[in-house]
Amino acid sequence: MSGVGESRSELLGWLNELLRLNYGKIEQCGTGAAYCQIVDSIYGDVPMHRVKFNATAEYEFLTNFKILQSSFTKHRLEKTILVEKLVKCRFQDNLEFLQWLKKFWFQNKDESLYDAESRRKYRAPALPAGHGDGVPASRSISSSTGGYHQGGGSSSSAPTSMVKKRVNGPLRNTASMGSARLSTTGLMSRKSSAEQQAHVVGLQTKLSQAQSNLESTEKEVGQYREAIAIMERERDFYFGKLRDIEILSQSTKDLCKEGVYSSDPQELVRFLSKIQQILYATEEGFEVAIDESSNNHNGSPNPSANSNNIAASTVQEAVNQPAHNLIIDEETF
Incomplete structure (x- = not known):
């Protein structure tokens, strides 16, 4: 078929x-x-x-x-x-x-x-007595218990009620077990969904904190880069000053060896003034804020006069020194 x-x-x-x-x-x-x-x-x-x-x-x-x-x-x-x-x-x-x-x-x-x-890997339970051979279950039970119920007309009704109780009992139990499993599954699903939501909220909080930390770190990195650029600029500036002094001193030393410069103090003054020009030179756009008028009105000494006095004393000391100490030694640079 x-x-x-x-x-x-x-x-x-x-x-x-x-x-x-x-x-x-x-x-x-x-x-x-x-x-x-x-x-x-x-x-x-x-x-x-x-x-x-x-x-x-x-x-x-x-x-x-x-x-x-x-x-x-x-x-x-x-x-x-x-x-x-x-x-x-x-x-x-x-x-x-x-x-x-x-x-x-x-x-x-x-x-x-x-x-x-x-x-x-599952074996079905055995069939109840009477199934498969055409004999009702109640009849087989009554025949098996006939010796106990002899002499009364209620012998056939008692086994039938016993079968009904036995059949109805497991069915009720399985139904109650099924409803209990459904309720347990519902509770577990609710708990799992609540845990997932809490986990998502925690991840979002951590993400926002990480973003704020990243922004602050980026700001600090920008500040450090600006500071490094300024420091590199100052380094190059002062290195250029030292290099100019080195070249000036070396060229003056060579001229002294050739006899171009004499022991005249004016020559030494000019040499020192050139060095001061190099030392006090500034970049374009750099200004030194000095309130000269306030210093003059308060009776404070003039800075230019002080510098001239210092230069004069330096020249006098240079004149008194031996000739080989007038020029900076090359090994210093």
Whole structure:
């Protein structure tokens, strides 16, 4: 059979035989686990270790359907999976999808054998007594407990109530467990989102602090560059003065050796005045702020007169010194 138009019992028989399961209702396929393994039996590349066969909550069903959708996308299957309808575990939606999946299986499955239990590493629980042989469960329980309820007409009703209690109990427990898991997941997601927001705020604060530090550092670097430029300019300026004095002293020494300059004090005065001109020379745009008028009115001595007196005393001392001490020695430079 191709799968289209088959009855519920035929589909369940084919599904349980292929996957070694014991599904009793089509609605159980709404978990998505059986669909994943049917596709795995065709291609053999579905990550079965991630498929949850014992899923009880809807978010676990969605995880299985995500794996199924990834396999469809990988193999370029254009079939649309109505996940929102299938996870509701309704009969008609899952029946139609299972019929299509069986037809697809017959069209694409090769002749190789498929070991379902080893692939999923999950063994389905055993069927309750009475399933598969046509004997109702209540009858088997009443027959097994017939010796205890002999002599009363309520022997058949008591086991039935016991079965109902046993069946309803686990279902209620699983439902409560599923709701608890959903609430726990919601709390965890809220905590994680709050932590992420706090982390983002902290990163933004650090970024703003780093930007302000960078701006202040750039300002300091600009100030240091200006200071370095000024210092280099002053260095070149004073080095030029020393170089001019060196050239003047060397040329004067050579002229003295040649006999051009005599021991006349006026020659020494001219030499010293040239040196002073070099020392007191300034760059263009440089001005020395000296309040001469205030000094003269206050009765303070004139700076020019003082400089002339110092120059005269220096000349007198130079005249009194020996001839070999009049010129600066070349080794000084």
